[in-house]
Amino acid sequence: MKRIRIGSGAGYSGDRIEPAVELAEKGDIDYLVFECLAERTIAIAQQARMKDPGSGYDPLLADRMHAVLRACSEKGIKIITNMGAANPIAAAAKVREIAQSLNLRKLKIAAVLGDDVLDILGNGDYIDDTGLPVARLGDKLLSANAYLGAQPLVEALAQGADIVITGRAADPALVMAPLIHEFGWAMDDWHRLGQGTLIGHLLECAGQITGGYFADPGHKDVAGLARLGFPIGEVAEDGSAVITKVAGSGGQVTAATCKEQILYEIHDPSAYLTPDVVADFSGVRVAEIGPDRVRISGATGRARPDTLKVSIGYIDSYIGEGQISYAGPGALDRARLALDIVAERLKIIGLKASEIRYDILGVDAMHGAKLSASSPAPYEVRLRVAGRTETLKEAIRIGNEVETLYTCGPAGGGGATKSAKDIVAVLSTLLPRQQVKTAVHFEET
Numbered sequence: 001m002k003r004i005r006i007g008s009g010a011g012y013s014g015d016r017i018e019p020a021v022e023l024a025e026k027g028d029i030d031y032l033v034f035e036c037l038a039e040r041t042i043a044i045a046q047q048a049r050m051k052d053p054g055s056g057y058d059p060l061l062a063d064r065m066h067a068v069l070r071a072c073s074e075k076g077i078k079i080i081t082n083m084g085a086a087n088p089i090a091a092a093a094k095v096r097e098i099a100q101s102l103n104l105r106k107l108k109i110a111a112v113l114g115d116d117v118l119d120i121l122g123n124g125d126y127i128d129d130t131g132l133p134v135a136r137l138g139d140k141l142l143s144a145n146a147y148l149g150a151q152p153l154v155e156a157l158a159q160g161a162d163i164v165i166t167g168r169a170a171d172p173a174l175v176m177a178p179l180i181h182e183f184g185w186a187m188d189d190w191h192r193l194g195q196g197t198l199i200g201h202l203l204e205c206a207g208q209i210t211g212g213y214f215a216d217p218g219h220k221d222v223a224g225l226a227r228l229g230f231p232i233g234e235v236a237e238d239g240s241a242v243i244t245k246v247a248g249s250g251g252q253v254t255a256a257t258c259k260e261q262i263l264y265e266i267h268d269p270s271a272y273l274t275p276d277v278v279a280d281f282s283g284v285r286v287a288e289i290g291p292d293r294v295r296i297s298g299a300t301g302r303a304r305p306d307t308l309k310v311s312i313g314y315i316d317s318y319i320g321e322g323q324i325s326y327a328g329p330g331a332l333d334r335a336r337l338a339l340d341i342v343a344e345r346l347k348i349i350g351l352k353a354s355e356i357r358y359d360i361l362g363v364d365a366m367h368g369a370k371l372s373a374s375s376p377a378p379y380e381v382r383l384r385v386a387g388r389t390e391t392l393k394e395a396i397r398i399g400n401e402v403e404t405l406y407t408c409g410p411a412g413g414g415g416a417t418k419s420a421k422d423i424v425a426v427l428s429t430l431l432p433r434q435q436v437k438t439a440v441h442f443e444e445t
Helices: 018-026 039-051 061-075 088-101 118-122 134-140 151-158 173-183 190-203 255-263 331-348 368-372 392-403
Strands: 003-010 031-034 078-081 108-113 141-146 163-166 231-236 241-245 278-280 285-290 293-297 300-302 307-327 355-361 380-389 414-432 439-444
Touching (some): 003 018, 003 173, 003 190, 039 414, 061 088, 078 173, 151 173, 190 231, 190 255, 190 300, 380 392
Parallel strands (some): 003 031, 031 078, 108 163
Antiparallel strands (some): 141 307, 241 293
């Protein structure tokens, strides 16, 4: 039975680069996938593109490509990524430029287009997931990107692409595309597409399935996290797979790491909605078959939804923040006095804020004052005041008041910081899939 090996080179935009190099050089892989696009990431990228039309792609795109392109080119490894973010064409042009600087010839770089549906949403009566019209956002609306499925990525591979760069696509689609392309799966083979979605879901977060975000000293010990190896999926034509990693790399692949990743971000395991299929993970079987080798099987699926999810990015408000530390005997009491002072000061100056928080980090910021009340007083603490405002000017005032604790507050305050920035938030809506038109643009070295 035919098999291919897919390496997961990144699980988010700022992920480590070295594990992907290790995969390219030592992983004996056929495909290297970089999943780098979160819900807010593309809206932030759209902000950047508005300021500079040549930007809008992942900020680490160039670094990642410089690191892996030569090895991938020499070994015939194809690259698939969503680092195109808000500007896949500019990303493809950048990769072509890097390939040429490395003297790598005969590479076809595909940019997958069509996920940007901002104009469509702007010309219709669409309701977001709060039940309110999208139109109410007005000038605050930054981006609207539909989650594409695997089909346009498969088309790019069929046209000879060595590197496929997309914007917003469903995370599993990055892995599904090479499976469909290599094995000739039909786009309505719901059973195999369900199994492929499971493999994509397992690989999409990279180090999370090899022990990252899993380790808990004394309970779930994981060795070598500083040199964590990223996962490889050995996938067979029937959709079954073995999850493994490069021999000798840090971390571990076990039934437990795989099970945690299967459950990650899954609402209903029997109905995981994607653009390609409604996947059913309820019958999945997980079996350790050797050191760092876990067999995965048993997923299935049924017909895909008629609509595509659209992620909407918008400027929600502004947030102002100030922090300061206190240490030594009585640190907690001094920090509480400092918070009282800032709270009174914000009333005196008439701060206009829709929401404000007063936290002592390490004491009550995570679980509240009631749960922390019985804990012994710490020797050092850091307080944080943060507020949501409608203007940047108001947000700046919050950090300023925290900073004045240096000379107008309790003894021993130090390490004050302050910041103010706009907040990019996300909403969702649904769009009939026939309204989304995709295309593939090629750059060649």
